[in-house]
Amino acid sequence: KAWLGLDVIDVTPDVAARASLYRVEGAYVKSVAPGSPAQKADFAPGDVILSFNGRKIRTPKQFQNDLSGSEVGSEVYMCVAKDNHRVTVYAVPEERPPYLPAVTKTFPLVGIKVSEIAFGSERAERLQELGRPGGVLVEKVIPNSPAEKAELEEGDIIMSFESRPVRSLREFLSDLAGAQPGQTVSMCLMRAAYRKTIYVALTQNSRFSAIILHRQLCSFVR
Structure with a gap:
């Protein structure tokens, strides 16, 4: 199962306002697993994923479904709202580990x-x-x-x-x-x-x- 190491939640109206989003949608990055593909791609808590491989992302569940359908080892790209800018982030999903240590x-x-x-x-x-x-x-x-x-x-x-x-x-x-x-x-x-x-x-x-x-x-x- 493809994995990037992102923990995502719903976008709130406050988050949408801070990120200058037109709509309250997307996948808000709550945390990034250490050493994960997402960390290597410079994802950070507070980022908002707006699209995945060209497909608009409206909810965290949609993002997880799209990611799950990706191939391990094949590069994916995402449009991300980061620090009030829109950037394209490229990452290579890995096989989901059995678990990661928790704080x-x-x-x-x-x-x-x-x-x-x-x-x-x-x-x-x-x-x-x-x-x-x-x-x-x-x-x-x-x-x-x-x-x-x-x-x-x-x-x-x-x-x-x-x-x-x-x-x-x-x-x-x-x-x-x-x-x-x-x-x-x-x-x-x-x-x-x-x-x-x-x-x-x-x-x-x-x-x-x-x-x-x-x-x-x-x-x-x-």
Whole structure:
């Protein structure tokens, strides 16, 4: 399966305005895998892919489908909005690796270790199929920790924090840093085929005190 090492999401109105796009469409580059064909072609987070081999790209899913139909080792070209300019980028797809290492971060006070969703993993492909902008993976839950009391589980994917999409580990860190003691926050998780929202009241001693106000099975992920 052809692979460039790009993690792409939907273009938002704000992104379209910054990139001087006439329409809110394309594939927004969220991240670039180290050492990947995309990195070698000078792709960078914030780029917007507008066309692939001459075909207009309207959604990330269309880009992934077009890329998947390409041949490994055969050069492809893309029109890309980069720093308010339109440039043509050439790249040579490689065989998709089984997975790529993910950046991880541990939160001792919360009792969880989370990571970016690894490139090429089944979870990454599942999120892409569902049209989700991303998330962070709960890799470890410390026994008797606030996270365990909040019923977080290893393998959960945190998709939003206070109704704001969590697209990357950096966004999750930023959201945590902005939370105030005493504030009640919500996180939406994906667990297997379900989404689950957890509401937590933060205390003075720990950002996640695991005082659970409400736990609700939100909906089936379709």
